Amino acid sequence: MAFLVSNTMTSPALMVLLCCFLLIANGAHQSEACYGTNQKLQSLQVSAPANQPYLTSYHFRPPQNWINDPNGPMHYKGVYHLFYQYNPLGPLFGDKMIWAHSVSYDLINWIHLSHALCPSGPYDINSCWSGSVTILPGDKPFILYTGIDASGQQVQNLAMPENLSDPLLKDWVKFSGNPVMTPPNGVKDDMFRDPTTAWQAPDGRWRVVVGGQIDNEGMAFVYWSWDFIHWTKLDHPLYSVQETGMWECPDFFPVSINGTIGVDTSVLNPGVKHVLKTSLFSDKHDYYVLGTYDPQMDIFSPDTDFHGNSNDLRYDYGKFYASKTFFDSAKNRRVLWAWANESDSTQDDIDKGWSGVQTVPRAIWLDKSGKQLVQWPVEEIETLRGKQVSIHDKELGSGSIVEVSGITASQVDVEIDFELPELEEAELFDPAWVDPQQLCNDKNASIQGRFGPFGLLILATEDLTEKTAIFFRIFKGQNKYVVLMCSDHSRSSLKEDLDKTTYGAFVDIDPHHGKVSLRSLVDHSIVESFAARGKTCITTRVYPKVAVENEAHLFAFNNGTQSVVISSLNAWNMNQARLSEEESFKL
Numbered sequence: 134m135a136f137l138v139s140n141t142m143t144s145p146a147l148m149v150l151l152c153c154f155l156l157i158a159n160g161a162h163q164s165e166a167c168y169g170t171n172q173k174l175q176s177l178q179v180s181a182p183a184n185q186p187y188l189t190s191y192h193f194r195p196p197q198n199w200i201n202d203p204n205g206p207m208h209y210k211g212v213y214h215l216f217y218q219y220n221p222l223g224p225l226f227g228d229k230m231i232w233a234h235s236v237s238y239d240l241i242n243w244i245h246l247s248h249a250l251c252p253s254g255p256y257d258i259n260s261c262w263s264g265s266v267t268i269l270p271g272d273k274p275f276i277l278y279t280g281i282d283a284s285g286q287q288v289q290n291l292a293m294p295e296n297l298s299d300p301l302l303k304d305w306v307k308f309s310g311n312p313v314m315t316p317p318n319g320v321k322d323d324m325f326r327d328p329t330t331a332w333q334a335p336d337g338r339w340r341v342v343v344g345g346q347i348d349n350e351g352m353a354f355v356y357w358s359w360d361f362i363h364w365t366k367l368d369h370p371l372y373s374v375q376e377t378g379m380w381e382c383p384d385f386f387p388v389s390i391n392g393t394i395g396v397d398t399s400v401l402n403p404g405v406k407h408v409l410k411t412s413l414f415s416d417k418h419d420y421y422v423l424g425t426y427d428p429q430m431d432i433f434s435p436d437t438d439f440h441g442n443s444n445d446l447r448y449d450y451g452k453f454y455a456s457k458t459f460f461d462s463a464k465n466r467r468v469l470w471a472w473a474n475e476s477d478s479t480q481d482d483i484d485k486g487w488s489g490v491q492t493v494p495r496a497i498w499l500d501k502s503g504k505q506l507v508q509w510p511v512e513e514i515e516t517l518r519g520k521q522v523s524i525h526d527k528e529l530g531s532g533s534i535v536e537v538s539g540i541t542a543s544q545v546d547v548e549i550d551f552e553l554p555e556l557e558e559a560e561l562f563d564p565a566w567v568d569p570q571q572l573c574n575d576k577n578a579s580i581q582g583r584f585g586p587f588g589l590l591i592l593a594t595e596d597l598t599e600k601t602a603i604f605f606r607i608f609k610g611q612n613k614y615v616v617l618m619c620s621d622h623s624r625s626s627l628k629e630d631l632d633k634t635t636y637g638a639f640v641d642i643d644p645h646h647g648k649v650s651l652r653s654l655v656d657h658s659i660v661e662s663f664a665a666r667g668k669t670c671i672t673t674r675v676y677p678k679v680a681v682e683n684e685a686h687l688f689a690f691n692n693g694t695q696s697v698v699i700s701s702l703n704a705w706n707m708n709q710a711r712l713s714e715e716e717s718f719k720l
């Protein structure tokens with residue numbers, strides 16, 4: 134039995150599955166081309182234009198066209214798989230989205246395979262939208278994804294590999310009994326999508342969460358199943374919050390309360406806490422809450438209330454959406470993927486021939502405080518590091534700027550540690566400053582403070598007419614210091630028609646007892662920054678007009694009245710990741 138699901142199954146469930154397997158065997162095969170090789174497609178498949186200063190070198194992306202959400206990441210028989218939302222017909226979002234499929238042995242270098250899921254049946258003829266993979270006992274990966282059906286409603290469908298012995302899982306077969314879930318009563322047809330990876334509660338039943346909303350109350354619907362095919366919706370959601378609108382791409386997983394080791398999605402014991410993440414459609418941010426999962430009631434109780442505003446925790450305070458984690462059994466860690474969309478215009482995307490990248494995969498774990506998560510680029514990214522330059526123990530007086538020379542500043546990994554003197558003189562923090570993004574906007578890189586702004590100037594011209602300033606400010610609060618991290622794009626490009634929003638977030642550290650650190654991964658048009666070893670992250674898209682390729686410079690700066698010390702700075706040229714295509718990718 135190729136699709137035997139679980140050894141804990143009761144026999145009626147097994148019967149059902151046997152019967153379903155027969156149906157599956159008659160299901161639609163996916164090995165044929167997504168859209169055939171018609172004239173239209175061929176004419177659109179011109180390769181991207183040659184002059185591409187914004188094309189990334191080590192971030193995951195297809196050769197061209199539009200991408201969005203990461204889907205179904207997993208590690209299976211020694212191979213990492215990433216599926217993603219893709220429009221094979223062009224650089225803008227499309228009305229027939231598919232699941233493209235790529236594989237890797239190291240999370241860095243990728244091979245693009247033939248597409249995994251394309252619209253084919255009445256249950257997904259208008260798009261194969263986001264979803265997840267669950268690896269069932271016996272190493273059997275099942276995809277649950279959202280189909281846009283013939284009448285435009287959002288339904289959940291199942292697909293399985295055609296050949297479980299193929300570690301690349303090239304061919305996928307859709308379950309002929311699709312859909313397995315349709316919008317429940319009271320839920321609008323277009324408010325029901327993005328199933329999570331399922332988990333098995335101690336009673337042996339599988340649970341899965343689907344994102345949605347009723348009226349303006351965002352929620353995580355829970356379904357359960359014995360056999361992974363027949364799903365029953367529970368009366369109450371896992372968790373819901375009024376006035377938060379549509380919850381897209383929910384993610385629900387346990388984290389160890391002690392240490393950085395990741396755990397599989399069904400692990401439930403006193404050594405774990407649970408994370409619920411939702412991608413809020415209303416403001417396009419990924420928020421998460423920590424809390425406790427009760428498997429008897431199937432309820433998630435958050436440690437702190439969630440409102441969907443600047444008081445809540447986010448994975449990343451820049452451009453970072455529709456993220457999804459998976460448990461990497463090869464390295465016992467949980468890995469996070471997300472989509473970073475463009476900040477340029479639609480016309481720019483048409484001219485470039487592509488839109489969207491995936492962020493660098495990040496390991497994610499619970500901070501020692503138990504109050505937030507920490508993220509750090511997977512260690513494999515360091516294999517791309519080439520030539521290194523360093524600076525040590527350099528005092529940065531008020532208004533000083535130091536160039537980090539000898540590297541290619543458009544493709545670099547830079548880590549800097551600032552050591553601060555006595556902070557008694559820090560400016561007072563006004564408790565009315567509740568929105569860090571607004572604060573960064575009001576106090577941008579050219580507004581002098583006492584401690585700060587200090588940080589990095591990235592993708593900068595030599596004369597600083599173009600620069601992206603990623604910096605800190607330190608304030609004295611009621612009974613602790615407040616550290617603010619900003620990513621200021623107001624002068625990031627001389628080009629017009631770009632979204633130059635400034636981002637900001639607080640960093641929960643005590644700068645009095647230690648250093649303030651920053652790491653930035655720069656890759657032509659994307660900058661991913663990690664403060665305090667991954668406690669606060671900001672991802673941005675940047676499109677300099679002049680500071681591209683060899684014209685890009687990197688500086689450390691301090692524009693506060695007080696000196697700070699660079700205790701260490703290390704920067705590495707980053708080599709290009711290998712992204713190759715199998716012939717079948719184009720189909």
Ligand SMILES: *[C@@H]1O[C@H](CO)[C@@H](O)[C@H](O)[C@H]1NC(C)=O
Pocket residue numbers: 296297298299300
């Ligand atoms: C399944 O995959 C294995 C490993 O790639 C291969 O040897 C075998 O021929 C495949 N079976 C079928 C039916 O394609």
Ligand SMILES: *[C@@H]1O[C@H](CO)[C@@H](O)[C@H](O)[C@H]1NC(C)=O
Pocket residue numbers: 391392
């Ligand atoms: C945390 O893990 C370490 C090493 O695995 C162990 O020695 C320690 O006792 C654990 N602490 C708690 C509170 O569980």
Ligand SMILES: *[C@@H]1O[C@H](CO)[C@@H](O)[C@H](O)[C@H]1NC(C)=O
Pocket residue numbers: 416417453454474475476477632
């Ligand atoms: C994509 O980028 C635009 C402009 O920068 C932004 O307004 C929009 O909300 C973004 N969408 C998502 C899903 O992140």
Ligand SMILES: *[C@@H]1O[C@H](CO)[C@@H](O)[C@H](O)[C@H]1NC(C)=O
Pocket residue numbers: 532578579580581590602690692
């Ligand atoms: C530092 O502040 C001065 C005065 O506000 C400003 O002119 C200059 O551009 C700032 N430097 C940087 C690197 O932002």
Ligand SMILES: *[C@@H]1O[C@H](CO)[C@@H](O)[C@H](O)[C@H]1NC(C)=O
Pocket residue numbers: 577578579621623624
């Ligand atoms: C900072 O704000 C000032 C005043 O709004 C603006 O002129 C300037 O372009 C902004 N950015 C930088 C980096 O100076």
